[in-house]
Amino acid sequence: MTIDSAFVLPGNGTDGGWVEDVLLAGQADEICLRLPAVIDRGMLRRLVSERQSELRDAGLRAGGSAVLRLPPSVAFVTHLLAIWRSGAQAILLDHRLTDHEVRRAIERLVPQVVVEPVRSVSGGLRTFHEIETTVASYSGHPAATNHAVVQLSSGSTGPSKVIGRTAEDLIAEVQRYTQIPGVPLKGERIVLLPSMVHVLGLVGGLLYGLHAGAELVPPERMTGDSILQAIAAQDSPATVLGVPFHIGLLASVDQPPRLPQFRRMTTGGELVQAAVAEAFAQRYDAVLGNMYGMTEVGVIGTDLFGQHRPAIRPAPGIEVREVAGELWVSRPESPYIGLSDPTRWADGWLRTRDAGEVDPQTGLVSIKGRLDSQVSVGGLKVDLTEVEATLGELTGVAAVVVVFDKWITAYLQLADDRPVARIEAELAERLASYKRPRSVRVLDQLPRTTTGKLVRDLTVLRTAAALPGSAGT
Incomplete structure (x- = not known):
């Protein structure tokens, strides 16, 4: 079905009927x-009903509200839909968070129920897992807000x-x-590729796919070859949804x-x-499309x-404006919980804290990178995104x-063993001296968030550079 633009939730939005109407409707087979x-809609509805009974028995x-601390899995999908179908709030915590991070989140948000794997999930390259879950009662408190989902931001530039x-x-x-023209259609x-704990995989993948009737197919492993095998497994048209890191895998x-x-x-x-x-x-031969969004809003714009x-x-219904070089997005209410920050x-x-421009003639939005990428060096303005893009070439x-x-610092991950001096010499041919990094650090692996974004938090980068094996000037 296609959602009627006049679709209104009953009551205060806590009725779980929307899950059936928007996500689970369709032929059973x-x-x-x-x-x-392979899971068809009939099986999915049965699994969700079973999860609802388990959650109800746990309180x-x-x-x-219920915390989900699960890796990508059938259990994650069915528990999530069961929570919503029960008229409750789902608090999504990435299974890769530390016990300390999880404990702090649970103590702050006070869920009624916590859902976790029975055994710890091994790392590696697997994208989906077969797991057993434990459903534990935590409190008898109702949810503090009427939100259907609570997420943590990616934390690429600081605390979530x-x-x-x-x-x-x-x-x-x-x-x-x-x-949006170009999105996957029924059949x-x-x-x-991205985790369903975060907004791109959650809404752009799981929720939209369920609603539109597009099959959701994660690869077996997070490698370029495995992604290609997933594409080749069926003859129906395939769209790969991911982040730039995943483009690199395919490339x-x-x-x-x-x-x-493809x-x-x-x-x-x-x-x-x-x-x-x-x-x-x-x-x-596949088209490489682009999407811009935030955890706070979801999809903001596309160029599919x-x-x-x-x-x-x-995107339809989204208004973007440029104010003093920063992109602002229309949002009727604050998306933040426990934060009042005008x-x-x-x-x-x-x-958004993103630098950008809005073309007054076409309405096209150009994203220039983080707003804090503009720095002053000796009284001269330097855009760190320009330096980053030049190095990346x-x-x-x-x-x-x-x-x-304190000064411009570059952290690099190299595809081959190249002397830092050679990289600096090539950079000198392309950038003025005041734009060039004063310090260059080479790491075996640059830190990334759980969504695959490169981490830009100074403390994390300094720590990674101090590990044995890093090099630089």
């Missing part, structure tokens, strides 16, 4: 998930924020996706097979380096046909983060 077991009630979104808000975002597939495959069903790759998160986009284009890179067009949200506008540079830490 219609395949919706391959995780890797979850309508208007209550607690963000809440109502059922109405989630439905509105699914509706926005249905109006097509979404090869999902690293030397001679990929011809895959006519229609599009759509990326969210940070900006795509030109060299990475070019490497992808050389190997695949790759016509305006790096610019995007605002510098982030006020009067219906969310300050150099041969052998796999990933780069440029920050201002």
